Amino acid sequence: MTTKTATGTFESEVMPYLNQLYSGALRLTRNNADAEDLVQETFLKAFKHFDSFQPGTNLLAWLYRIMNNTFINAYRKKTREPKTSTVDEIQDYQLAQDTSHPETRSAEATALDRLGTEDILAAMDALPQEYREAVYLADVEGFSYKEIAEILEIKQGTVMSRLHRGRKKLKDLLQDRLILSRPVGEATDRNLVTSQGGK
CATH class of the missing domain: 1.10.1740.10 (RNA polymerase sigma factor, region 2, helix turn helix motif)
Structure with missing residues (x-):
């Protein structure tokens, strides 16, 4: 050639x-x-x-x-001032939800549609780097566990562990923001129902 x-x-x-x-x-x-x-x-x-x-x-x-x-x-060793993510990055995240790989598609990802860009940025940025990488590659880029393992050069079991923990953390962060973004009455009613659920 x-x-x-x-x-x-x-x-x-x-x-x-x-x-x-x-x-x-x-x-x-x-x-x-x-x-x-x-x-x-x-x-x-x-x-x-x-x-x-x-x-x-x-x-x-x-x-x-x-x-x-x-x-x-x-790049990782460089020390710089805190960086700010762009709106385009988050729009890419939102647009990718419908085409994510079925093996790694998380139910929590659909909650992003109910939140604004700033909420999504804050939730994603709050995740530790290793969890953020795994969640991004799985739920945004749609890579399989095997592909993510090859990209990050880690074991497939480690990928699954990071995704499980990362998604749980993201779910908690998103849930908190969803509650805070609702009208006071709605959030209060939801909390009341939750507290009475076991009765």
């Missing part, structure tokens, strides 16, 4: 994932400029090692693995 042909193949197969990778990079870096740099670095490494990609496997998962490793090696 000539260099020109290889470049054309890479562009036609990888470029369609540009926006999706950028959303993932923004989730990791919390900064637009750093996210752009991370995606660029990911694409350069992916192009350099494109001959190692195994046709028939999940290309997006392969790209995410490169990006995650690049972030760990080059």
